Amino acid sequence: MKYIVILCDGMADEPLEKLGGKTPLEAARTPNMDRLAKSAEIGMVRTVPEGMAPGSDTANLSVIGYDPKKYYSGRSPLEALSIGAEMKKDDVSFRCNLVTLSEDEEQYEDHTILDHSSGEISTEDAAVLIEALKDEFAHGSASERPCYAPGYTFYVGTSYRHLLIQNEGKVVELTAPHDILTKRIGDYLPSDPVLRDMMVRSYDVLKDHPINVKRRAEGKNPANSAWFWGAGTRPALTSFEEKNGVKGAMISAVDLLKGIAVGAGMHNIIVEGANGGLHTNYRGKGQAAVKALTEDGFDFVYVHIEAPDEMGHQGSAEDKISAIEYIDDQVIGPVTEALKNSGTDFRMLVMPDHPTPVCVRTHTSDPVPYMIYDSTDPADGKESYNEKTGRETGIFVEKGYTLIDHLLKKQ
Numbered sequence: 096m097k098y099i100v101i102l103c104d105g106m107a108d109e110p111l112e113k114l115g116g117k118t119p120l121e122a123a124r125t126p127n128m129d130r131l132a133k134s135a136e137i138g139m140v141r142t143v144p145e146g147m148a149p150g151s152d153t154a155n156l157s158v159i160g161y162d163p164k165k166y167y168s169g170r171s172p173l174e175a176l177s178i179g180a181e182m183k184k185d186d187v188s189f190r191c192n193l194v195t196l197s198e199d200e201e202q203y204e205d206h207t208i209l210d211h212s213s214g215e216i217s218t219e220d221a222a223v224l225i226e227a228l229k230d231e232f233a234h235g236s237a238s239e240r241p242c243y244a245p246g247y248t249f250y251v252g253t254s255y256r257h258l259l260i261q262n263e264g265k266v267v268e269l270t271a272p273h274d275i276l277t278k279r280i281g282d283y284l285p286s287d288p289v290l291r292d293m294m295v296r297s298y299d300v301l302k303d304h305p306i307n308v309k310r311r312a313e314g315k316n317p318a319n320s321a322w323f324w325g326a327g328t329r330p331a332l333t334s335f336e337e338k339n340g341v342k343g344a345m346i347s348a349v350d351l352l353k354g355i356a357v358g359a360g361m362h363n364i365i366v367e368g369a370n371g372g373l374h375t376n377y378r379g380k381g382q383a384a385v386k387a388l389t390e391d392g393f394d395f396v397y398v399h400i401e402a403p404d405e406m407g408h409q410g411s412a413e414d415k416i417s418a419i420e421y422i423d424d425q426v427i428g429p430v431t432e433a434l435k436n437s438g439t440d441f442r443m444l445v446m447p448d449h450p451t452p453v454c455v456r457t458h459t460s461d462p463v464p465y466m467i468y469d470s471t472d473p474a475d476g477k478e479s480y481n482e483k484t485g486r487e488t489g490i491f492v493e494k495g496y497t498l499i500d501h502l503l504k505k506q
Contacts, residue, residue, distance in 0.1 A: 096471075097388045097441040098341065098395040098502060099430065102158060103422055104151060105404025105451030107463040107482055111412055119403075119412055119453065120464075120481045123419040127428035128445065132466060132480040134473035138490025139462040140498050142448055149460035150271070151351055151404065152325075154448035159355060159397065160339065160499035161332060169266065169327010170351065175258055177354035177363075180250045182329040187264030189290070190325035191249065191257040193221055193318035194272050196280070196298065203295045204281030206320075211272040211408060212255045213318035215372045220306050222251045224318055231300045232293065247293075252350045254371060259323060269324040273408045274457045290323050297321035332358035339395070339503055344387045346380050347399035362393070371401040373418055377425035385433040388441070395503075398426065407451030415453060435470065443468045444502050445480065462491070467502060 108118040115122075142154040144164055152170040153163040171188040182188060195210035213221075229249050250258040267290070270283040285291045298320045301307060307317035332355070335343045345356035346364045348371035353363050366383050368376030380398055387393040402418035427445065434441050446465035449458050464485025467474075477484040492498050 096504075097434070097439055098444075099384060099388065099434075099441060100158065100395075100397045100444045100446075100502070101422070101427055101430070102155065102397060102399045103403050103419065103445070103447050104399060104401045105407045105449060105458070106415075106419060106447035107450035107461070108407065108415070109450070109452045109454055111453065114412060118482050119415040120419055121479075121483060122412075123416045123423070125419065125423040125480070127423045127431065128466070129479045131427070131431065131443070131445070131468040131476075132484070133476045133478065135466045135468040135476045135480070136474045136490070137464065137466050137477050137480055137485055137488050138492065139485045140446070140465050140492040140495050141462045142495035143460040144495075147460075149449050149458040151448055151458075154495070155352060155355060155399070157495035158446065158448055158498065159335070159359065160496050161359070162494075162496045166330065166332055168330045170325035171258060172327040172330045173354035173358060174252060174256070174350040175250070175260065175354065176330070176357040177350035178250055178252055178258060180248075180258055180260055182260060183262070184329060185263045187261045187266055187326055187328060189259045189261070189269070189323040191225075191259045192272050192322045192324070193224060193255045193257065193301075194320050194322045195316040195318065196320045198302065198317075198319065203298055204279070204284065206280050206298075207278060208272050208276055208280060208322070210316045211276065211322075212405065214310070214316035215370075215405070216255050216310075216315075216318050218251070218253050220310075221255060221257065221318065223306050224301055224304060225249050225251050225257055227300055227304055228297055228321060231296060247289075253348065255318065256350055258350075266326045266328060269326055271324045271457075272322045276408070276456050285323060294321055294323060330358050335359040335361050335395075339499070341394035341503065342392065343395040343397065344391075344393045345397050345399070346383055346387075347397075347401075348375060349399070349401055352397075352399045356397075361397070364396075372405060373402050373414055375400070375402060377421050378429065381426040381430045381433075385430055385437075388434065389437045389439055400426065403447070404451045407453055408456050410453055410456045412453045431468075440471050442470070442502055442504075444498070465492075465498065
């Protein structure tokens with residue numbers, strides 16, 4: 096038996112008036128999901144434990160089978176694993192987003208965050224901007240204030256997602272930029288004076304950088320400030336294979352998921368053109384998953400697709416629907432067909448990690464719908480897979496990290 100998870104990040108949502116009272120998942124055309132739903136187990140699962148912040152970090156740990164209350168030590172340390180950043184026991188890492196701030200205000204505190212992803216800036220452009228920040232904090236070229244480079248190191252990640260590590264640091268509470276879109280940032284800046292000053296100085300360095308001058312001319316959002324959040328210490332995950340008895344692989348474009356895989360001893364499969372955005376290489380991800388299961392000796396593959404979450408943060412119901420339809424048409428359909436044609440017995444779990452409702456443009460901790468399809472054991476399912484049908488079945492998994500055991504038939 097082979098096992099595959101299709102993780103549609105942030106796909107769950109709320110009914111929208113503009114969609115006739117439907118959610119984006121209900122409104123999307125998903126013939127492949129609906130076909131599976133007719134003979135699949137459908138229910139609801141709580142992926143974010145009570146009292147924990149809803150994020151892709153805690154939620155995906157749950158889905159992969161790790162209790163966040165036991166294993167979670169912060170978001171950015173997981174991303175550090177992905178990019179190979181060394182962390183000592185007392186080091187603290189921070190996610191460093193390149194964000195788009197409004198530019199009409201005189202004081203940094205009065206700006207608002209317009210876009211947490213700077214228009215999904217390319218990794219190539221972002222790397223140039225991170226190098227500019229490295230140079231500023233090493234030499235103080237744009238400011239006469241003290242340099243804070245000793246003890247702080249920047250690392251380039253993917254697109255707008257990067258990393259700052261502090262030697263022998265302290266974990267401080269910080270606000271995720273996607274939680275405060277369009278809000279004045281003064282109420283959400285770090286209390287730590289060094290981090291705060293670095294963010295202020297980053298705006299001075301980046302706002303008129305040639306990369307951003309060009310982006311404005313092309314009608315793109317400038318990446319005009321760093322934003323630090325997601326602080327944490329070095330994580331310690333147990334081996335996925337030792338824990339579950341199956342050899343696992345991860346397919347994702349984002350460092351968070353790749354970092355979880357590194358920590359869990361899973362193999363990361365890199366797919367060309369997979370970028371974490373709306374126009375990612377969906378079909379390539381599906382093909383890589385099939386190859387891993389049928390040719391490369393893996394028993395379990397976790398396919399993570401970021402697009403629905405990003406579109407939720409952007410507040411676009413239309414683009415979120417498109418992302419869901421792309422997943423259905425270019426991942427779920429072809430993967431199901433290929434595995435069946437190969438004669439492979441498989442169990443497939445389709446689900447989001449958390450909701451990212453278009454109306455609030457950030458994560459919520461509400462339970463999400465899941466669907467488990469077994470090619471060898473059809474269930475009495477529903478006509479379609481969505482939030483509504485998930486609730487209708489009455490099946491509810493309170494501890495999300497136990498769902499993997501159900502998928503693997505360990506319970």
